[in-house]
Amino acid sequence: MVRKANEAFYAAMENLDIKNMENVWLREPYITCAHPGWPLLEGWGPIMRSWERIFDQTFEMKILIDEIRVRVSGDIAWAVVTEHIESRHYEGISTGTVFTTNVFERCGTSWYLVHHHSSPAQRHVDGNADQLQ
Amino acid sequence: MVRKANEAFYAAMENLDIKNMENVWLREPYITCAHPGWPLLEGWGPIMRSWERIFDQTFEMKILIDEIRVRVSGDIAWAVVTEHIESRHYEGISTGTVFTTNVFERCGTSWYLVHHHSSPAQRHVDGNADQLQ
Numbered sequence: 001m002v003r004k005a006n007e008a009f010y011a012a013m014e015n016l017d018i019k020n021m022e023n024v025w026l027r028e029p030y031i032t033c034a035h036p037g038w039p040l041l042e043g044w045g046p047i048m049r050s051w052e053r054i055f056d057q058t059f060e061m062k063i064l065i066d067e068i069r070v071r072v073s074g075d076i077a078w079a080v081v082t083e084h085i086e087s088r089h090y091e092g093i094s095t096g097t098v099f100t101t102n103v104f105e106r107c108g109t110s111w112y113l114v115h116h117h118s119s120p121a122q123r124h125v126d127g128n129a130d131q132l133q
Numbered sequence: 134m135v136r137k138a139n140e141a142f143y144a145a146m147e148n149l150d151i152k153n154m155e156n157v158w159l160r161e162p163y164i165t166c167a168h169p170g171w172p173l174l175e176g177w178g179p180i181m182r183s184w185e186r187i188f189d190q191t192f193e194m195k196i197l198i199d200e201i202r203v204r205v206s207g208d209i210a211w212a213v214v215t216e217h218i219e220s221r222h223y224e225g226i227s228t229g230t231v232f233t234t235n236v237f238e239r240c241g242t243s244w245y246l247v248h249h250h251s252s253p254a255q256r257h258v259d260g261n262a263d264q265l266q
Contacts, residue, residue: 030204032213034232040215040254042202069175071163071247074207078236078248080165082173099167101234101250103211114204115211117234119252121173 002070002077002104005111009102010063010083016055022048026105026112034117036098060088066097075106082121097121135203135210135237138244142235143196143216149188155181159238159245167250169231193221199230208239215254230254 005024012020025031025047033041033050041047066082081100086093103115138157145153158164158180166174166183174180199215214233219226236248 030202032202034213034234034252034254036252040200040213040232067173069163069165073209073238076206076209076211078209078211080167080173080248080250099173099250099252101167101236101248103234103236105206115213115234117213117232117250117252119167119169119232119250121167 002072002079002111003068005104005113006068006070006079006081006102009113009116010065014061014063016058016061018048018052018055021051021055024113026107026114028114030114032115032117034119036119058087058089062086077104077106077111078102079104135205135212135244136201138237138246139201139203139212139214139235142246142249143198147194147196149191149194151181151185151188154184154188157246159240159247161247163247165248165250167252169252191220191222195219210237210239210244211235212237 008020009024012024025044027044029043031043031047033047035050035054038050041050064084066084069080071078079102081102082097083100084095084097086095098118099121101115101117102113104111105114141153142157145157158177160177162176164176164180166180168183171183174183197217199217202213204211212235214235215230216233217228217230219228231251232254234248234250235246237244238247
């Protein structure tokens with residue numbers, strides 16, 4: 001089930017658990033990952049090293065899923081997630097809201113992450129933006 | 134063909150052409166769009182109004198596709214794109230590099246955009262980041 005795979009991804013992040021993060025992703029050379037402020041990463045090695053580095057530099061991470069939209073079609077699913085992240089590092093505590101696109105691929109009976117794109121969301125919109133909602 | 138649909142999307146952007154932009158998207162309530170710095174938009178009306186607003190405020194837009202990765206599985210495809218955008222507005226010229234995730238859905242023999250997520254890419258990485266490439 002896609003939502004379960006998505007939850008496992010966020011659980012691995014919150015637990016700073018590289019083994020569980022590895023279990024979430026499909027081990028294929030075409031997997032891609034765009035963390036906020038990072039260069040685009042492609043392939044198992046670069047992506048797993050990025051999570052190791054993030055987890056190494058983080059004492060604690062709390063993620064509150066604000067909204068989630070999941071679509072499934074055949075063996076592909078994508079989740080559009082708005083999440084609030086609070087994380088504690090050497091430098092202090094950082095908080096922020098991010099948009100994430102997670103693309104999952106079904107392999108056998110399980111769903112695996114094949115693309116993760118996360119970017120800062122604007123928390124306060126300007127006066128005209130409510131016309132767009 | 135997915136690449137053709139992706140090209141049509143960027144052509145509509147460059148030409149500031151709302152009719153062609155409408156032709157690119159699937160007219161379904163579940164379509165989603167995250168422009169850099171905007172709230173997440175869902176559904177035909179909010180998404181098309183956002184493009185109208187962007188096009189109204191832009192005199193000219195030039196997009197150079199730097200890298201593109203496309204995966205197709207069944208009736209779903211996703212493109213991960215790095216693009217350089219130069220746009221001319223009332224306020225002057227703005228340039229930037231963005232990462233984009235475009236998810237397409239096949240309907241009949243054509244591919245339509247169902248999700249667009251665009252965010253600023255970091256142009257200059259710190260000294261350690263080359264380990265991650």
